[in-house]
Amino acid sequence: MTAKRVAIVGGGWAGLAAAVKASQLGYQVTLFEMAQHLGGRARSLGAPDAGPRLDNGQHILIGAYQASLSLLEAVGVDLKQGFLRQPLRLRYPRHEGLCLPPGPALISFVRGILAYRAWPLAARLSLLLTATGWLLRRFECAPMLNVAALSAGLPAIVRQELIEPLCVAALNTPADQASAQVFLRVLRDALFSGRGSADLLLPKLPLSALLAEPAATWLSARGVKIHLNTRVQALTQCPAGWSVDGQAFEQVILACTSAQAAILCAEIAPAWASQAGALQYQPIMTVYLRSAGSQLPAAMVALQESAEAPAQFAFDLGQLGHDPGLFAFVISGAANWVERGLAASGEATLQQALAQFTWHNPPQIHRVLAEKRATFACIPGLQRPPTSIKPGLWAAGDYVDGPYPATLEGAVRAGFNAAANLPPI
Numbered sequence: 242m243t244a245k246r247v248a249i250v251g252g253g254w255a256g257l258a259a260a261v262k263a264s265q266l267g268y269q270v271t272l273f274e275m276a277q278h279l280g281g282r283a284r285s286l287g288a289p290d291a292g293p294r295l296d297n298g299q300h301i302l303i304g305a306y307q308a309s310l311s312l313l314e315a316v317g318v319d320l321k322q323g324f325l326r327q328p329l330r331l332r333y334p335r336h337e338g339l340c341l342p343p344g345p346a347l348i349s350f351v352r353g354i355l356a357y358r359a360w361p362l363a364a365r366l367s368l369l370l371t372a373t374g375w376l377l378r379r380f381e382c383a384p385m386l387n388v389a390a391l392s393a394g395l396p397a398i399v400r401q402e403l404i405e406p407l408c409v410a411a412l413n414t415p416a417d418q419a420s421a422q423v424f425l426r427v428l429r430d431a432l433f434s435g436r437g438s439a440d441l442l443l444p445k446l447p448l449s450a451l452l453a454e455p456a457a458t459w460l461s462a463r464g465v466k467i468h469l470n471t472r473v474q475a476l477t478q479c480p481a482g483w484s485v486d487g488q489a490f491e492q493v494i495l496a497c498t499s500a501q502a503a504i505l506c507a508e509i510a511p512a513w514a515s516q517a518g519a520l521q522y523q524p525i526m527t528v529y530l531r532s533a534g535s536q537l538p539a540a541m542v543a544l545q546e547s548a549e550a551p552a553q554f555a556f557d558l559g560q561l562g563h564d565p566g567l568f569a570f571v572i573s574g575a576a577n578w579v580e581r582g583l584a585a586s587g588e589a590t591l592q593q594a595l596a597q598f599t600w601h602n603p604p605q606i607h608r609v610l611a612e613k614r615a616t617f618a619c620i621p622g623l624q625r626p627p628t629s630i631k632p633g634l635w636a637a638g639d640y641v642d643g644p645y646p647a648t649l650e651g652a653v654r655a656g657f658n659a660a661a662n663l664p665p666i
């Protein structure tokens with residue numbers, strides 16, 4: 242029996258997850274990636290041997306991201322080497338914020354809130370009461386509700402110091418526009434997926450060294466053909482199943498971006514294509530600063546954002562095993578700042594950094610990056626396209642219908658799910 246052939250179009254985390262799973266199922270896998278490197282939106286810039294590597298944006302995972310962690314382990318990544326894992330901790334530049342003690346996630350949530358004396362007791366009790374209400378309603382809510390409306394009854398300090406930073410970090414969408422249902426789902430998984438599910442996992446390796454490179458080695462060793470610099474232009478039906486730029490495959494998984502998938506499917510599945518093509522996107526900017534000899538008070542620090550202070554989080558890459566003296570400031574939901582431009586956003590972030598931290602040497606802008614289509618806008622009532630497009634044609638990607646916002650976990654789950662739908666060999 243020859244293995245059946247599956248083409249995977251796109252080598253981001255969804256495509257790599259699909260390729261690993263399809264190969265484990267015995268499929269003969271061919272992966273097409275239009276860029277020079279695998280990794281998609283979670284990749285490092287530049288070649289591995291060209292000095293310290295910057296990522297296209299700082300990524301964080303949480304302990305509940307089981308699919309992502311199992312993918313990394315499947316391709317041989319040692320999670321202890323790959324991540325700094327710590328209980329959820331919102332450290333601010335000049336004071337300790339909310340910090341959950343180790344232990345079962347729900348218990349540590351209650352203990353952490355009760356112990357957080359920076360909030361008045363009434364605010365802590367109000368949060369616990371509200372969270373109990375979410376729990377009793379099984380973390381479900383009306384589909385059209387946004388996060389600001391969901392949390393409107395909470396004290397302002399809880400919304401500003403907890404709900405809004407978590408919302409923008411997890412959904413990359415401001416609370417007044419973000420889907421409350423998706424937000425509650427992330428909270429549910431963080432609090433109920435067992436011990437450590439709310440932990441933060443901060444990559445200690447450049448993103449490409451974390452997944453793309455070990456996955457490429459793992460896949461190549463199993464005979465997977467990887468074609469880089471190859472943009473798939475045409476997808477048509479053929480007697481074997483599907484023709485991808487003239488090559489025949491029994492099955493195809495489209496793991497490219499929603500916009501590219503919409504173009505490839507415009508004629509073969511117009512309704513699916515128009516749903517995929519209608520998704521709106523939110524940008525993320527990353528401002529890298531350099532300051533020799535300086536350190537932040539923690540590897541990850543939450544910041545007070547304002548009209549003139551763009552960043553919500555800062556990362557000390559020296560404390561994450563990269564380059565001492567290098568810092569990544571992250572601007573999520575960055576539409577307004579993208580409009581102002583790279584130079585103005587970099588300068589505003591530099592001023593924010595000077596105002597909020599003490600530096601050993603004055604920081605300087607090292608690089609400003611803008612990913613204009615970083616994540617789909619996770620708005621209430623969003624209709625996302627399903628994984629099944631046509632018989633033998635599947636979609637994988639963080640945007641495919643599922644419970645998660647645009648995250649690595651959403652991408653990996655979609656990739657695993659598409660491969661699990663392939664007929665058994």
Ligand SMILES: Cc1cc2nc3c(=O)[nH]c(=O)nc-3n(C[C@H](O)[C@H](O)[C@H](O)COP(=O)(O)OP(=O)(O)OC[C@H]3O[C@@H](n4cnc5c(N)ncnc54)[C@H](O)[C@@H]3O)c2cc1C
Binds near residue numbers: 250273279474612648
């Ligand atoms: C700056 C930034 C910060 C982020 N922070 C976080 C975070 O902290 N935590 C988190 O969980 N998530 C985060 N995300 C989101 C996360 O990166 C994405 O959800 C995830 O990488 C999406 O993976 P994907 O495989 O679905 O899509 P992609 O990574 O976009 O992969 C699609 C791939 O398809 C390729 N492709 C497109 N068209 C074709 C074609 N025609 N032929 C061949 N190849 C094609 C593309 O080149 C690309 O490699 C962040 C994203 C950005 C940009």
